[in-house]
Amino acid sequence: MVDLKSILAEKISEKTGIDKSLLYGLIEVPPDKALGDYSLPCFRLSPVFKKNPAQISMDLKNRFTLPDDIVRKIEVKGPYFNMFLDGNEVTKLVIRDIVEKDFSDIGEEGKDKIVVIDYSSPNIAKPFGIGHLRSTVIGNSLKNIFKFLGYNVIGINHLGDWGTQFGKLITAFKKWGSEEGLKDEPVKYLYNLYVKFHREAENNPGLEDEAREWFSKLERGDKEARELWKKFCDLSLKEFKRIYDRLGVDFEYYLGESFYSSMIDETIEKIKESGITEISEGALIVPLEDMPPALLKKSDGSTLYLTRDIAAAIYRHSRFNFDLMLYVVGSPQSLHFKQMFSVLKKMGMDWVKNCHHVAFGHIRFENESMSTRKGNIILLEDVLDRVVELAKSIIQEKNPDIKDKERVAEAVGIGAVIFNDLKSSRIKDVIFDWNEILNFNGETGVYLQYTHARISSLLRKFNERYGSIEYNSSINFGEELFSIAFKLKDFEPVVLKSSEEFEPSLIARYLLDLAGEYNSFYNRYRIITDDYGVSLSRILVSLCVKNVLKSGLELLGVAAIEEM
Numbered sequence: 049m050v051d052l053k054s055i056l057a058e059k060i061s062e063k064t065g066i067d068k069s070l071l072y073g074l075i076e077v078p079p080d081k082a083l084g085d086y087s088l089p090c091f092r093l094s095p096v097f098k099k100n101p102a103q104i105s106m107d108l109k110n111r112f113t114l115p116d117d118i119v120r121k122i123e124v125k126g127p128y129f130n131m132f133l134d135g136n137e138v139t140k141l142v143i144r145d146i147v148e149k150d151f152s153d154i155g156e157e158g159k160d161k162i163v164v165i166d167y168s169s170p171n172i173a174k175p176f177g178i179g180h181l182r183s184t185v186i187g188n189s190l191k192n193i194f195k196f197l198g199y200n201v202i203g204i205n206h207l208g209d210w211g212t213q214f215g216k217l218i219t220a221f222k223k224w225g226s227e228e229g230l231k232d233e234p235v236k237y238l239y240n241l242y243v244k245f246h247r248e249a250e251n252n253p254g255l256e257d258e259a260r261e262w263f264s265k266l267e268r269g270d271k272e273a274r275e276l277w278k279k280f281c282d283l284s285l286k287e288f289k290r291i292y293d294r295l296g297v298d299f300e301y302y303l304g305e306s307f308y309s310s311m312i313d314e315t316i317e318k319i320k321e322s323g324i325t326e327i328s329e330g331a332l333i334v335p336l337e338d339m340p341p342a343l344l345k346k347s348d349g350s351t352l353y354l355t356r357d358i359a360a361a362i363y364r365h366s367r368f369n370f371d372l373m374l375y376v377v378g379s380p381q382s383l384h385f386k387q388m389f390s391v392l393k394k395m396g397m398d399w400v401k402n403c404h405h406v407a408f409g410h411i412r413f414e415n416e417s418m419s420t421r422k423g424n425i426i427l428l429e430d431v432l433d434r435v436v437e438l439a440k441s442i443i444q445e446k447n448p449d450i451k452d453k454e455r456v457a458e459a460v461g462i463g464a465v466i467f468n469d470l471k472s473s474r475i476k477d478v479i480f481d482w483n484e485i486l487n488f489n490g491e492t493g494v495y496l497q498y499t500h501a502r503i504s505s506l507l508r509k510f511n512e513r514y515g516s517i518e519y520n521s522s523i524n525f526g527e528e529l530f531s532i533a534f535k536l537k538d539f540e541p542v543v544l545k546s547s548e549e550f551e552p553s554l555i556a557r558y559l560l561d562l563a564g565e566y567n568s569f570y571n572r573y574r575i576i577t578d579d580y581g582v583s584l585s586r587i588l589v590s591l592c593v594k595n596v597l598k599s600g601l602e603l604l605g606v607a608a609i610e611e612m
């Protein structure tokens with residue numbers, strides 16, 4: 049994309065002999081537009097020229113002959129060398145670049161690089177709660193972002209399909225469950241059995257022993273235990289996939305925890321060989337600095353989530369030889385990942401430096417608790433249904449004749465939930481507010497979708513009146529489209545930054561700013577007027593805004609809508 053800072057650094061470098069990359073690092077966008085579009089603070093040049101900064105900025109000004117091709121005015125304010133750009137020329141540069149751009153493929157950045165993303169990873173036989181939504185949505189967006197940058201991306205769903213809870217579930221199913229019960233809503237049914245198990249076990253500790261026995265049977269490959277477990281997995285997956293379809297999410301691999309159960313002994317051997325383990329009260333542990341020890345094997349011989357994660361990391365490294373691996377998991381698991389990374393590091397697995405825990409905060413509904421144990425979990429599907437219903441009634445009101453109402457409502461509703469999740473930096477808690485989620489004028493998905501649809505409709509109108517939209521170099525954009533163009537040019541740098549910080553919210557914020565800039569133009573000026581030249585310049589900028597909005601929304605996993 050057009051890099052104005054680089055163009056300016058080049059110009060100043062030519063005129064002064066100062067190193068371009070030094071200048072590039074110094075040029076900034078001033079906090080106030082009245083101070084210029086770009087500014088070069090000259091403090092750091094002082095040692096180079098052995099002069100005071102104010103003198104240097106004055107000298108710089110004297111070397112510039114104006115007007116230049118893109119600089120319209122220069123003002124010196126003490127040590128600051130402030131540049132004002134020619135709006136028409138810059139808009140031209142930016143628009144020419146974007147109009148011709150194919151956003152499906154900008155990626156040199158990730159060429160020949162492999163990134164593994166572990167995301168969503170819900171637990172079998174537990175409803176897909178709103179809590180797993182964040183991992184799903186953030187992980188999916190990161191996947192889109194890295195793909196966009198040309199990476200080879202491998203998405204893995206690390207399903208929670210192993211562990212002692214399956215012993216409990218089998219026990220409960222055998223005691224109180226039936227095939228019949230699994231017919232309608234199997235996951236809810238299994239989950240209720242699981243809740244019942246915990247309730248009953250409070251007065252009947254024998255149940256825990258039975259559960260342990262069933263899990264150990266499962267681990268040994270007992271036929272009955274295996275069959276029940278497999279059934280629970282299949283039923284749950286079917287339900288999860290229904291949700292993934294609605295969210296537009298998919299995975300290269302479903303490799304749940306059970307997949308690693310056969311590698312556990314070998315992994316534990318490997319860890320032992322590296323000489324970092326100890327036995328403590330019958331359990332196998334790795335003592336760690338500044339944190340509690342990593343527990344690899346309990347005294348009863350059962351292994352843990354952590355052990356399976358260590359096995360998984362080693363397996364993934366040997367299979368995929370990744371350059372980067374991301375675990376998109378809530379911040380309550382920070383210690384877990386710290387321990388896991390420390391163990392791998394102690395084992396001499398140097399590549400662990402490329403593994404990152406991409407943590408995030410909770411979703412908060414007022415007055416509604418979200419624990420699975422207590423049995424009052426908020427089901428994601430219920431939330432999605434309710435949002436889509438709400439979207440439908442709003443659309444009905446605003447545009448009763450719209451075709452494809454169901455499809456649009458689904459895209460708006462789902463988009464609203466996804467965007468709400470991505471609009472703030474991920475580590476913050478997300479507030480789910482029914483009054484805000486579909487606000488057409490708020491910081492919402494529907495606001496962006498609506499802006500996109502509005503431009504689509506303008507494009508159709510332009511087309512009817514003036515024919516196809518063609519860029520040519522003699523178009524005059526004037527000054528008033530400049531602030532939109534100035535935003536447009538930031539799209540790719542923002543995407544790049546979001547990949548470096550694993551932060552889709554940067555794109556979400558950017559799109560809100562861009563739409564805000566465009567809509568304030570739209571509210572002041574007409575796009576299609578009786579003047580062909582004026583209309584063409586405005587529609588071209590609109591088209592570029594549309595293309596960037598569409599690409600950006602798709603990176604977030606939100607559908608761009610043509611008509612609504």
Ligand code: ARG
Pocket residue numbers: 166168169170171206207208357375377
């Ligand atoms: N199933 C886990 C949970 O729901 C998340 C797994 C995340 N991935 C991992 N490799 N630990 O808490």
